[in-house]
Amino acid sequence: MRRRPAPYDNVAVCAPVTVPYQRFSNETAHWWAGAALRQLRDTMGLTPRDVDGFCFASFTAGPDSAVGMVQHLGLTPRWLDHLPTGGASGVMALRRAARAVQCGDAELVVCLAADANAIDSFRHGLANFSRFSQDAVYPYGFGGPNATFALITDTYMREYGVTREDFGKLCVAQRANAGSNPLALQRKPLTMDAYLDARPIADPIHLFDCVMPCAGAEAFIVTTPEIAQRRGLPAASVLATIERHNAFPEDPVQLRGGWAMDIDSFWTAAGIRPADVDCLQVYDDYPVIVAMQIEDLGFCPKGAVHKMIRQTDFTIAGDLPLNTNGGQLSAGQAGAAGGFQNLTEGLRQILHQPLGEQVPDAEIALVSGFGLVNYDRGVCTGAAALKALR
Amino acid sequence: MSARPPKETRDPLARKKARHVAPGKRSRAMHALSARAAQGRFVLQVCTDCGTATYPPREACPNCWGKLAWQDQPTGAEVLCETEIRVSTDLYFRDHLPWRMGKVALDAGPVALVHLHRSLTPGDRAVIRTMLDRGGNAALFALPPSGEIDMTDPQLREFVVPIVGKTVLVSDARSAIGLAVVKALHEAGAALVVAGMAPPDRALGAGAEILSREGVQQVPLDIADQGSVMEALSKIGGPLDIVINTARHVRAGGVSANANLVEQRRAFDVAAMGLSRLAQATGPMLAGRPNGAFVDLISSDALAGSASHAGFAAAEAARLALLQAFRAEMRDAGVRVMAVFTGPVEDEHHQRVPPPKVAPGRIARSIVEALTQGHEQTCVGDVAQDAMARWLEKPALYAREKNL
Incomplete structure (x- = not known):
């Protein structure tokens, strides 16, 4: 033990x-x-x-x-x-x-x-990212992260019956959330038709599945x-955290992240349940990773995320407000700051200092991180539950 | 005789197409894999302690931290997932979009990202070929189980040298080898084979009728003479895609005993300096072509000195050194520089050498195969294969044993 x-x-x-x-x-x-x-x-x-x-x-x-x-x-x-x-x-x-x-x-x-x-600078950053990428990823079409996550998305859709419409619902909801965030780079409303009709980047990834580097x-x-x-600063406490790197290396394609290894002890330590979370700020480089986190963080069973997506309203006024600043998909991905913006946004919501609209009565935020495609998958994962100190 | 395929031409006033090569930065371990891929081998690192195969190349076993050694691997695989890349920031791949790639589970154990043949989809069985990309580095290509190379697949054509419709120069077409090479390339669909007629101007041997076929052009060419090289190239109307350097000067003789310095000098002038002359003159022409290649026929005597053919072996060794440097120079232009090694040949120069000897036709077939399969290094015949295997294993022992 x-x-x-x-x-x-x-x-x-x-x-x-x-x-x-x-x-x-x-x-x-x-x-x-x-x-x-x-x-x-x-x-x-x-x-x-x-x-x-x-x-x-x-x-x-x-x-x-x-x-x-x-x-x-x-x-x-x-x-x-x-x-x-x-x-x-x-x-x-x-x-x-x-x-x-x-x-x-x-x-x-x-x-x-x-x-x-x-x-x-994005191209230069890519070209020197990691040794495995240099040896075994870039020589294969140099599609960058788009290609890596295209392969994950392709497998995930076939394995779990998730459709482009399901991913589209996540992206459309996040864009709606970005509408009230004056700092988001993309605030124009996104329709499901526009999402589905977007040009392909690396099948099945299309334009609105991708973040905008900034x-x-x-x-x-x-x-x-x-x-x-x-100092007169509103503050939050840390209920629980987890972190895991290179989880499940034997999985041929990444269909689950490191959260799945530690999530039970996470909720036990936090003393709350997923239903107690007022806003969910997950890492969103691509919608497939958002869907994966919804499962692996325990908001629905593995393989059931398409049902969960179809039944849930992810907007700020909805039943599970998701990436309330618009996430990276709408606000932009500022390099490593993309791994911080979910934390600052979760913190703002529960401290009631939002950039845009406030999630009503938010007290608890769940923040989740996912990083570093060293070869064929994201290696680093983590999650934290924050609760406002009042 | 069927009609020759149309010869590729270039509008002299058209904007020249800028050519790029695939990204070339690799780790040292990956270069070790590429060096073996150049010999046509599919190797992965295997742990010397626990036996686990690993990929991408590492410096320690991820299963037990043991030491890793390269081992040949089964080439089977199953396709796991696929994508078609339509956007890339890399100049080379932008010229070739969309690009199909995917992930496979290798029968050897690890998973790998691969170039994916257009007929393969998830769940399919595949064979993995390690091929050299345009930057000269090893790349895994998943092909249908037949392993056949489909020359109409534009993605696959980036890894091989198509012959159909191309203009080819054979530097010495007068020899038995040269005649066989002209014939093989002509039959493989080259639009024009320029046959270099080396001095002295003597009677041609068997098979010389190939030189008067449509699609074959004879030009006087002595690669030991700078002026002759320039003049011969000026007679090729239009682009030049492939150069096959068959010129060699085979003579027996030692260093202090049975030495003939005139023959030794001629061997160097043809094999070593000749290669330089030909490379200097044709390199820029090949660099402008979409699938430029330079194939050098080289003796396996280049690997270690020979007491019986001392001058010849020395010249061939110098030729190999120059060829390696030329390959490095042409890498940035995406021109493939290939070596086909042979032992003694069934020809007039090896009358006193006992078998096994390699028939000129077999050498010619190997050259065509090296081009169409994209093999950077080929050893044709038992003697060359044996020499290469022994040299790779223990070069110092091989040099001793060879001359016992």
Whole structure:
């Protein structure tokens, strides 16, 4: 029997920050990181001297890592972490920072993700992404993540009877949610017909199954409830978290993610059930991964997600508000910040500081991350349940 | 005689088509796989401790952390899923969209992403061929179980060298080998075979009637003479797709004993310097073609010195070194540089050599096969195959044993 993780006592998550995304920008990741910190200064009076822990995620800060960033940004932390885990980095930053604060290794940790996106930088980023990709993925048509997830989607649809209309419903709902988010890059309503008629990218992936790469930054603070209160910051507690890497390596095609390995202990530790979740912020690089998370996080049994999708309203006013800022599919994917935006949005909803419409009476948010296609599947997964401290 | 296929031509005023090659960056382990794929082998790493086969190439066994060694593998596989890529940011693939690829479960164990033949769908059985892509690196191609290469599939054509409708230069068409090669390429559908008539101008042997067929053009060509090379190429009207370098100067003789320096010098002038002259003159022409290739016929004596044919072996060794450098130069242009190794040939130059010897017709068939199957390196006949196997295993021992 595995030891049960200790509860996250005396930890407060607060101060969600989103630097408005831009489709293309000549600014560097360092600039976007600086913009996020400046927002923290302007909204809560934070100074470099107040930060004693720093956790950083980025694909485009090279040659700098978190080390270069602390000197660049004038920080003197006594706790430092760098996460190369992209879409899983938000949940992972939260887990690490929460334990650091809980154990006293740091008092106020800024978790920050920032990525640049100049014209053509997406192609360069792809070409140097991972050794397995270089050896065994790109030489096969160089379709990028679209091709990888096309293969997963192809298998998933045949295996579980999920249709393009089912994925379309998720994308249309997320676009509707983006409508009220002034920072979303794509806010024009999406119809099911437009979704179905979109041009094919890598069959069965079509245009509106794909995110729009962009530049941007996201940040949040993990500290103690006392400090949050002293600074007048609404905050949330961490009910439970999980993390898993390279789960089920024997599965020939990824039809389930690492969540499925640990989800029972997750709900036990959180002390709640899926029905208690007020808003679900899952990683959405492609709708197939959204569907996979709905199953693997326990919102419906494996293989039943098509029924669940057909019966559920995923808009902000609906029965399971999903990716309430529009998710990456509508708001844009700002590199590693794409793995933070689900966390900042979940946090905003339960702190009642939304960018767009508020989920009525939201108290509990479930945030889920998925990252890094090293070869043929996403390797890193994580999830966290947050509850407002009131 | 049936009508020759139409010869491919190019409008001299048309905008030149920019040619790109498939992305070329690879790990060291992947290059090790490519080196074996160039020999026509399908290998994967297998753990020396637990026996698990692994892919993509790794540096340690993911099952038990044991050491990995390359081993030949069964080529069967089952198709798991498929996609047709319609959008790519890579310049090479953008020129060839849509591109079919998929994932297979290899009979050897691991799953792999593959180029997927257009007739294959999920659930189908397939055979996996490791072929070299336009960047010269190994790529897995899933073919229907017959393994047949369908030359009308544009995706598959990127991995092989089609002959039909092409213009081919044979550098020495006067020899028995040269005549056989001209005949084989003519029969394989080349629109024009330019037959280089090397000096001295002597009577032609059996099979010379091929040279007067429609679709064969004789040009005087001595690759030991720069002026002759330039003049011969100027006589080829239109593009040149394939060069087959059959020129060689086979003579017995040692270094200090039975040495003939005139013959040694001529061997170098034909085999080594001749290759350079031909490569310099034809490289730019091949680089402009969609499926350019240079095939060099080379002696397996190039692998280790020969006491009986010292000068010849030395010249062939120099030729091999130059060929490897030429291959690297042409990689960026997507031109395939191929080597066909042979041992002693059933011809006038090997009258004193006992069998086994390789018939010129067999060499010619191997050259056609190397082109149409996309084999970078071929060994034709028992002697060349044995020499290559022994050289690959223990080069120092092979050099000793060969000259005992």
